[in-house]
Amino acid sequence: MEDYLQQLDDEQRTAVLKSAGRSIIIAGPGSGKTRVITYKLLHLLKTGIKPSEILLVTFTRAAANEMIDRARMLTGIDLEGITAGTFHHICNLILRRYARKVGLFPNFTILDEEDSKSLIKHVRTMVLERTGEIKHFPSHGVLQKIFSYATNTMSTLHSALLKINPKYIDYEKIIEDIYREYTIEKRNQNCVDYDDLLVFAVQVLQDSDIRLRESRKYKWILVDEFQDTNILQLNLIELLSSFHKNIVVVADDSQSIYSFRGARYENVRDFMKIDGTKLFKIQTNYRSVEPIVKLINATIPKRSVPKVLRAVKFSDQKPIVIKTSDRQEEAAYVSKQILRLIEQGFDPEEIAVLYRSHSHSLELQIELSKQQIDFKILSGIRFTETAHVKDIIAFLRIIQNPREKISWIRVARLFPGIGAKTASNLAEHAYGAALQNDVSSILDGFSQKKGQILEIKKLLSEMQEESTVSDKISFLYESFYQQYLQDNYPDYKERQQDIERLIEVALRYNSLEHFLSDLTVNEDVQNNVSKGQKITLTTVHQAKGLEWDVVFVISVNPGDFPSYYALMENNIDEEERIFYVAITRPRKLLYLVTQQYPSSPYMYWAKAVDFLQKIPEELVDIYDTSY
DNA sequence: GTCTGTAATCTTTTT
DNA sequence: GATTACAGAC
Numbered sequence: 001m002e003d004y005l006q007q008l009d010d011e012q013r014t015a016v017l018k019s020a021g022r023s024i025i026i027a028g029p030g031s032g033k034t035r036v037i038t039y040k041l042l043h044l045l046k047t048g049i050k051p052s053e054i055l056l057v058t059f060t061r062a063a064a065n066e067m068i069d070r071a072r073m074l075t076g077i078d079l080e081g082i083t084a085g086t087f088h089h090i091c092n093l094i095l096r097r098y099a100r101k102v103g104l105f106p107n108f109t110i111l112d113e114e115d116s117k118s119l120i121k122h123v124r125t126m127v128l129e130r131t132g133e134i135k136h137f138p139s140h141g142v143l144q145k146i147f148s149y150a151t152n153t154m155s156t157l158h159s160a161l162l163k164i165n166p167k168y169i170d171y172e173k174i175i176e177d178i179y180r181e182y183t184i185e186k187r188n189q190n191c192v193d194y195d196d197l198l199v200f201a202v203q204v205l206q207d208s209d210i211r212l213r214e215s216r217k218y219k220w221i222l223v224d225e226f227q228d229t230n231i232l233q234l235n236l237i238e239l240l241s242s243f244h245k246n247i248v249v250v251a252d253d254s255q256s257i258y259s260f261r262g263a264r265y266e267n268v269r270d271f272m273k274i275d276g277t278k279l280f281k282i283q284t285n286y287r288s289v290e291p292i293v294k295l296i297n298a299t300i301p302k303r304s305v306p307k308v309l310r311a312v313k314f315s316d317q318k319p320i321v322i323k324t325s326d327r328q329e330e331a332a333y334v335s336k337q338i339l340r341l342i343e344q345g346f347d348p349e350e351i352a353v354l355y356r357s358h359s360h361s362l363e364l365q366i367e368l369s370k371q372q373i374d375f376k377i378l379s380g381i382r383f384t385e386t387a388h389v390k391d392i393i394a395f396l397r398i399i400q401n402p403r404e405k406i407s408w409i410r411v412a413r414l415f416p417g418i419g420a421k422t423a424s425n426l427a428e429h430a431y432g433a434a435l436q437n438d439v440s441s442i443l444d445g446f447s448q449k450k451g452q453i454l455e456i457k458k459l460l461s462e463m464q465e466e467s468t469v470s471d472k473i474s475f476l477y478e479s480f481y482q483q484y485l486q487d488n489y490p491d492y493k494e495r496q497q498d499i500e501r502l503i504e505v506a507l508r509y510n511s512l513e514h515f516l517s518d519l520t521v522n523e524d525v526q527n528n529v530s531k532g533q534k535i536t537l538t539t540v541h542q543a544k545g546l547e548w549d550v551v552f553v554i555s556v557n558p559g560d561f562p563s564y565y566a567l568m569e570n571n572i573d574e575e576e577r578i579f580y581v582a583i584t585r586p587r588k589l590l591y592l593v594t595q596q597y598p599s600s601p602y603m604y605w606a607k608a609v610d611f612l613q614k615i616p617e618e619l620v621d622i623y624d625t626s627y
Numbered sequence: 628g629t630c631t632g633t634a635a636t637c638t639t640t641t642t
Numbered sequence: 643g644a645t646t647a648c649a650g651a652c
Contacts, residue, residue, distance in 0.1 A: 060642085088642050113641080139637095194642055260640060357639050359643090419629045521642070541640050563639055578640080628652105635647070 004046070004074070008032075008039060015280040016040050023248045023278040024226070024271055028309050029296065029584035030287025030547070033250050034067060037222055040248065041071040041079075044220055052081035053219040055240065059228065061085050061522045063545060083218070087233050088194060088521045091201035094214065095192075096513070098204045107513065109191045109401040110520045113144075114385065116193040119406055120144050123181045131174060138168045138175070147179055151195040152230045152262025189431065190403045197521070198232040205239040215243035225545070226251035226271070230262035234271070254304040257541060257578045268305075283307055287547055289315035292590050295619050296583060299611075301576040318621050319583070319590040321612060325626040326595050327360075327555070331367040333625055334552055334593060338373055338535060341550060341589075348374065350549035352536040354582050356561035360554060361537050368535075378538035384519050388485060388495040389502060393519060395476055399464055400512050402434040402442055414484060415452040422448050439464055455480075469515045470506035477503065540582045551586035553579075554593045558610050572609055579611050596626045 005013050012032055015025045016039045027033040037056075044054060058064040064084040072079055083090065092110070099106045111119065121140035128134060138146070142165060150160035157176055161169055168175070186192060192200065205211045221241045223229070226249035229237075241247040249271060256265035272279060285293050293311035295318075300307065324330040334353060342348055355361050361377070368375050383389060394410040402408075405427035412423035426446060433442045440461030443453050459480055463472045477499055485492040485499075509515040536548065555561055562575035583590060594612055 086642060141637095197642090258641075261642080359638080362643095417629070421628060539640065565639065574640095630652080631650090633647100633649085636645085638644090 004042065005039065008035070009282075009284060011280070011282040011284065012036050012039070015282060016043050019248045019278060019280060020246060021278065022245065022271075022274065022276055023280065024268070025248065025250045025280045025282065026268075026305060026307075027250055027252055027282045028285060028307055029252060029255065029581075030285040031282045031309075032286055033224070033252070033282075034063075034545070036282065037224055037250060038067045038070045038074070040222060041067065042075050045071070045075055045077050045079075049219060050081070051077075051079045052083075053217070054082050054084075055090070055218040055221045056082060056084040057087060057090065057221070057223045057237065058084065059086065059225040059545065061089065063224065085522065087229075087236065088197050091197040091236070092517050092521050094201045094204060095197060096517075098207075098210060101204050101207065101210070102200045103187060104192070104200070105190050105401075107190070107401050109397045109404050109407075110197070110517060111186075111191050111193045111406065112385070112520050113194070114390075115406050117141060117144050119185060120147070120178070120182055122405075123178055123185055127174065127178050127181060134171070134174070137171060138165070142168070143175065143178060146175065147182065148195055149260075149262060150179075151199060152232060153264075154231050188403070189405055190401050191406075198236065202232055202235050202239065205236070211239055211242060215240050219244045219246060221247045223247070223249040225255075227253050227256040227265050227268050228258045228263045229267050230264060231267070232262070234267050254301050254307075254577060255544065255581050255584075257544070257574060257581055259574050265304075281307075283309055285309040285311055286313075287587055288584065288590075289313045289317070289588055291315055291318040291619070292583070292586060295319050295590070295615065296580070298616055298619060299576075299580055299583060299614075301580050302573060304577075313587075315588065317589060318619060319592060321615075321620045321622045322591060322593045323622070323624040323626050324593060324595055326597050327363045329626065330554055330593055330595055331363040334364060334554060334591075335367045335371045335373060337552075337591070338368075339371060342373075346550060348533040348535045351552075352538065352543065352546075352548040352550070352585065353552045353554060354538060354540050354543050354585065355554050356540060356563055356578065358539060360560055364537070364554065374532055374534040375537050376534045378536060378542045383498065386495075386498065388481075388489075388498060392473055392476065392481065392499060392502060393516065395460070395463060396469070396472065396512060396516060398430075398460060399439055399472070400516055402439050403431055405431050411456060412452075415449075415455065418449055418452055426453075468506075469509050469512050470503050472512075473499070473503050473506055540578050543585055544581055547585055547587060549587045550589040550591075551582070552591040552593060553582045555598070556592050556594045556611055557596075557598050560595075560598060562609055562611070567609060575609075576611075592620070 005016065008016065012035065015036050019025065025036060056064055068079050068082065068084060096106055099108055117140055120143050124140050124143060128137065146157065146160045146164045149164055150157050157179055158172060161172060161175065205214065218240055221237060223237055237247060251268045253265045253268045256263055271277065290311040290313065293309050297309055322333060324333050338351060341351060353364060391410065391414060394407040397404055397407040398411060408427040408430045409423040412418050412426045425448065429446045430442050440457065443457045446453055459476060463475055466472045466475050481499065482496060485495050489495055506515055558567060562572060566572060566575045592612060
């Protein structure tokens with residue numbers, strides 16, 4: 001037995017050594033999933049596989065980096081050359097190589113959710129102008145959900161419409177029109193949205209020559225968090241593994257929490273069913289103490305593969321249920337308790353507060369600030385989603401792909417005197433001129449608002465002259481945007497710091513295309529370097545795969561968690577899995593906090609589904625602090 | 628056409 | 643309780 005595998009238990013070691021061909025590892029929470037993948041990587045390298053022959057698909061970029069770093073530490077082998085990242089990242093890489101196969105130019109840009117929403121809004125307005133005013137027609141936000149769901153589930157617009165909101169079924173024809181036009185617009189503007197990345201990558205791989213070339217590269221494919229893949233992603237890994245047929249996926253079906261974006265935990269079952277698939281199970285829970293594991297076992301979601309977790313860590317402390325009155329009191333209790341824990345010697349970095357929705361954390365944020373407890377928020381608005389960073393990106397996107405109207409509009413509107421109308425005219429002009437002209441002369445011949453146009457033109461052409469991405473941004477910042485921030489935002493100082501950080505990040509890149517796609521598809525770039533000892537606030541979704549000594553789950557009351565929508569649509573199964581993910585995060589202490597009189601008016605009729613009422617009383621300690 | 632203040636309109640989870 | 647749509651002033 002290789003001694004570097006000594007650190008694994010029997011189940012883990014078997015999974016590392018014997019998984020080959022088509023394999024699935026069913027892993028309970030806290031059973032060392034990451035460890036198994038890391039050791040699998042290590043084992044492959046030890047047996048002579050080159051990093052460039054491995055494809056590692058993870059749920060976030062950070063997860064991939066972590067595994068690679070650990071494998072490097074354990075082996076001393078540099079993993080330079082490995083292909084690793086999220087599905088979107090990998091699809092982007094493939095699509096850059098074969099863009100023309102699907103009618104794109106290789107310099108295509110990627111729309112984030114907000115961009116794609118505004119493009120849908122634009123198309124929606126145009127189509128509705130033709131058909132005349134329609135009352136209660138779905139908003140652009142709803143349309144986007146419908147389109148996205150249809151794409152990610154590879155189903156018809158009709159069934160997506162039924163799923164998202166059946167009351168719009170009468171408008172099916174017009175919605176189809178908008179969808180068609182939206183697709184055409186994207187194509188014309190040489191840009192793709194998040195869903196297109198997956199769709200087009202799969203489309204490209206239908207070509208047998210390309211499929212052979214691409215799938216030959218990857219002797220081994222490893223996929224983490226397989227329970228959260230959708231049908232497109234399943235297709236993609238099937239195509240990429242079609243030559244060597246070594247594909248190892250790791251899954252916990254009880255933790256599938258992304259069905260809203262098409263994830264189907266049935267992928268796990270379907271994958272297992274195919275002949276010759278090897279199945280491994282690792283069920284020991286190394287993370288949580290026994291009283292927590294007992295609660296976990298009692299809370300296994302319905303409709304998952306039956307499992308019983310074994311605990312190895314012991315403790316006298318049961319999970320604690322706290323009944324508070326409302327959000328205010330909940331916040332007060334939680335921050336007081338956190339202070340107490342820190343006094344007792346708990347490391348703030350090892351304390352986290354989890355919630356179903358961002359909005360549930362507002363009162364707590366205020367309370368924590370009052371008590372001077374430092375905290376960091378994992379979810380919420382991302383760095384690249386802030387207005388000021390998006391402004392800078394818009395300039396860069398114009399240089400990268402001048403056909404894209406959304407960025408032209410965004411840039412134009414930064415200048416006083418230019419509103420929606422002029423900006424839209426300008427974008428149309430730019431779109432028409434972009435094919436024949438260089439960026440600097442695209443605006444020639446546009447006659448409105450001469451002064452501002454001249455300034456835009458000058459900025460763009462000088463940015464183009466600068467050779468590195470970082471210099472391009474620096475130039476824009478110093479000659480225009482720094483002043484703009486000062487004139488328009490009271491909190492301009494923080495925003496300026498963000499841009500300065502962006503300039504630093506850009507130093508690592510020598511290609512504009514690379515920089516832009518990493519910003520939209522590779523969220524690791526954005527993770528702010530947090531200094532000092534801070535507790536963590538995050539949604540349960542973002543907490544997936546993470547662990548802390550102490551975890552508070554707040555607002556565990558009907559209407560908040562389970563969410564109001566889930567109760568409306570009677571979609572409790574997924575909420576159960578989200579709750580399951582939440583209670584499986586702590587190592588030592590779990591607090592479940594609920595409100596007796598929540599502000600949400602829904603709790604009164606929704607009382608029927610209360611997670612806390614389903615918990616056997618002897619498994620927890622209950623305290624009532626409400627008035 | 629643009630800008631600003633007020634009324635109406637929803638409220639989830641994310642690459 | 644924040645975002646968006648709209649109306650009216652410039």
